[in-house]
Amino acid sequence: MSGLQPESSSDTSAIAKLLGLDADPATRAAKLRQRWIALAVGALVLAIASAALWPDADRVRYTTEPARRGPITVAVTATGTLQPTIQVDVGSELSGTIRSVDVDFNDRVSVGQVLARLDTTRLDAQVLQSKAAVEAAEARLVQAQATATEAESQLARLLHVREISGGKVPSQQEIDAGNAVAQRARAEVASARAAIAQARATLDAQETDLAKTAIRSPVDGTVLLRAAEPGQTVAASLQAPILFTLAQDLTRMELHVSVDEADVGQVAEGQQASFSVDAWPDRSFSARVAKVHVGATATEGVGVVTYETVLEVDNADGRLRPGMTATAEITVKQIDDALLVPNAALRFSPPVTAAAPSGGLLRALIPGRGPQRRGRASNGTPRAREERVYVLERGEAQARELAIGASDGTWSEVTAGELEPGAELVIDAQVPKP
Numbered sequence: 001m002s003g004l005q006p007e008s009s010s011d012t013s014a015i016a017k018l019l020g021l022d023a024d025p026a027t028r029a030a031k032l033r034q035r036w037i038a039l040a041v042g043a044l045v046l047a048i049a050s051a052a053l054w055p056d057a058d059r060v061r062y063t064t065e066p067a068r069r070g071p072i073t074v075a076v077t078a079t080g081t082l083q084p085t086i087q088v089d090v091g092s093e094l095s096g097t098i099r100s101v102d103v104d105f106n107d108r109v110s111v112g113q114v115l116a117r118l119d120t121t122r123l124d125a126q127v128l129q130s131k132a133a134v135e136a137a138e139a140r141l142v143q144a145q146a147t148a149t150e151a152e153s154q155l156a157r158l159l160h161v162r163e164i165s166g167g168k169v170p171s172q173q174e175i176d177a178g179n180a181v182a183q184r185a186r187a188e189v190a191s192a193r194a195a196i197a198q199a200r201a202t203l204d205a206q207e208t209d210l211a212k213t214a215i216r217s218p219v220d221g222t223v224l225l226r227a228a229e230p231g232q233t234v235a236a237s238l239q240a241p242i243l244f245t246l247a248q249d250l251t252r253m254e255l256h257v258s259v260d261e262a263d264v265g266q267v268a269e270g271q272q273a274s275f276s277v278d279a280w281p282d283r284s285f286s287a288r289v290a291k292v293h294v295g296a297t298a299t300e301g302v303g304v305v306t307y308e309t310v311l312e313v314d315n316a317d318g319r320l321r322p323g324m325t326a327t328a329e330i331t332v333k334q335i336d337d338a339l340l341v342p343n344a345a346l347r348f349s350p351p352v353t354a355a356a357p358s359g360g361l362l363r364a365l366i367p368g369r370g371p372q373r374r375g376r377a378s379n380g381t382p383r384a385r386e387e388r389v390y391v392l393e394r395g396e397a398q399a400r401e402l403a404i405g406a407s408d409g410t411w412s413e414v415t416a417g418e419l420e421p422g423a424e425l426v427i428d429a430q431v432p433k434p
Helices: 007-018 025-054 121-164 171-210 343-347 359-364
Strands: 059-066 068-084 087-091 096-101 114-118 215-216 219-227 244-249 252-260 272-277 282-299 304-316 324-341 386-393 396-408 411-417 424-430
Touching: 025 411, 068 304, 068 396, 114 244, 121 171, 121 424, 171 215, 215 304, 272 304, 282 324, 324 343, 324 396, 324 424, 343 386, 343 411, 343 424
Parallel strands: none
Antiparallel strands: 059 424, 068 252, 068 324, 087 244, 096 114, 114 215, 219 244, 252 304, 272 282, 272 324, 282 304, 324 411, 386 396, 386 424, 396 411
16 A cells, blocks of 8 residues: 655646746736736726616715795894883872872773872972962952052142142142152052962962872873882982883784894885784784884894884784784785795705716716806805706706895795796705715
């Protein structure tokens, strides 16, 4: 029985030659490089073949929305508070203690109705004193009139005696003295009359103050605020303290909103508006622009400039109340029939791969320059309202230049450009993962 025979030297050299191990190192490196090149070419051919068999594998997938015709409403949004058309603050001109309060919150009041009364003890005494002063002045007038009558009579007697005596008696000095006495008496009468007028004026002023102790309503309205309580001391020095706030007519109200300076140029008197309040979130209320203030209001520390705008509101059902915060939309433009494009299409910019020529994977291997978005400033803001949109045609996004007009924030009006209703506008694109 014979065992395994060792390989011969000729067989070993044949195997080494087949593997290239018998060559020098440079030869082996060259052969290895050739093998790698062959493998790369094969992989490229395989990739091209797969791209030809599945051409949509590397295509961009577009999301579109059609252009349409329809109405568009442009509105300016602003916030503010509801206020009564006429609001009156009622105070006290006098200082004193409140004796009684005759009305409460939400009470309906009429013109002249007593709202509260001040204590009148001191004023009552002053009125009595002034009445007594008037009576004393009237008595002094009677006394002065009697003295004047006596002086006039004495002067007349002296003149009569002189006439019947032929000018001999009385002397001129006596006649002058009698004349002076009569003039002083007449002056006393005039002074007494002036004293009466002064006393009566003081009495009238104190009676007026006494009447003002009854604080009355100046208008027909509703009590919004009551800051008076019985026993409270009122100090009316430099400014009358506010005790009541009345709203004249709550069936008609005003909404005061702050319009941003960027939008105030579109707002004008007579425009229609709608607003909502938190108390009635499911209801929309109508209003009309009554006035746009010329003066601006600047918010300190923020630099925001706004203009107060007054809206007329019908509150016949009484649901709205003063002080409610409202968000209003003022209709500044209404177009019944316009060609509309979604704003998302105006914001869309195609990815770089979507701009390259078609050809599957091959176009990704060929460097190229994508389409450049025109009509926009470097910060992305519209320039002269010229916009570019992309229309999906035969699977490719084709650029269209449009002139854009009014916008409601979701849709924009097309004023010029080649675009038909129903055109599929690209609003998004999904680039395939490498």
